[in-house]
Amino acid sequence: MKYDYEQKILSSIDFSQGRPFQDILYVALRNAIINGTFPLGERINEKSLAIQLSISRTPVRQAIARLSKEGLVQAIPNHGVIINNISLSSIKEIFRIRKALEIILFEACLENVTDQDILHFESLCSQMMQAEELDKMEEVFLLFSEYNTYAMKVSNMPRLTVLLEQLSEYLKNFRSYSFYSKERRLRAIYEHTRIIEHLRNHDSNLLAQAVEQHIGNSEQETIDRFIENNRLENDNKND
Template structure:
């Protein structure tokens, strides 16, 4: 069997990954100018990998290239939020339903520990830690399903989902609702009732329509300079 030699990640890919993450997490705001020369200088690379990275970002809908001038950050659009919400709403309840038939006592204990930590971090106002355990709670259930292709699809959206969660969990009234719904999911999993798990998961994800409002609030245009890269 003939295999191609493994190549290291290209500079263009590193530039792409860094810019992509900064756009998704809101460090680079909607409407902000991206100038190849300035980016290349700040990143310590030539303009060629920057140009390649920006072209990939355009394909993902995160920037708009204005020929021979500069590019503009499109950032998180309402359409992209709604598309990701739709994908999650279709896939995660299915994963949870299957997980209900496979979950072990040890995995249930792990989910309970995430719930307990969520309460602690919420009371302490530790949003970053709260977001991490919230993410772990969902990830554990999805992984338990064993639906590899479904898991991979959701993992490809992970950077977006994490940013959405951070915006969502920055609002105390939304955190309280989310923790309560996670408890309902946990209790349904303890009963190992696939239909009930699917039902409460659908109910939980119906609330993520609020993502659109809070994420758009957190990604409003503002004047920034590329020197913060």
């Protein structure tokens, strides 16, 4: 009998897309890992997947190899391939990449931004604050996402946008960490506002500093919460 998560993964695989099997499997498994459908530490059974999908093991093996290159899975001798746990080093790596890309993103925004764009950014920040004051956390998160999406649009750098969108999938796992407290969310809204002020003033140096500080604060909050959660989990195991 398959577990519920296996049924969800299998039901998400659609081979009628006209794409290579390994690509379809890779996307389905990757999404399941990133969105938490596939439990961390769980084993991927190549043979079982191939049998249940009525395909050969080759595309399954190829898809898993791509996941391994991304660090999402790991081959364990005499055990098989397992889903990697989030590590402190992976958090630091992701935020380091994010910081570099977002500095480039807002440099491009500075070159293209219009007065109308500034007004739209300011409106989003105002809506964030209103939602936060009403404790509408999910609405705040949606507005953060809309802010980032609009910045990508203004930057007009499609290749950079693709990289950031791929990275944002990983960051979804850390959202509850980086915006855990109301204090952090309020500070993040303030940081977004400061970024817009520097865009309005066309101050590239202060803009880069503000972006770097925002990402750095988000990283530190994520790391602090990650360490605290691990400590609590270990304490519970020892009780």
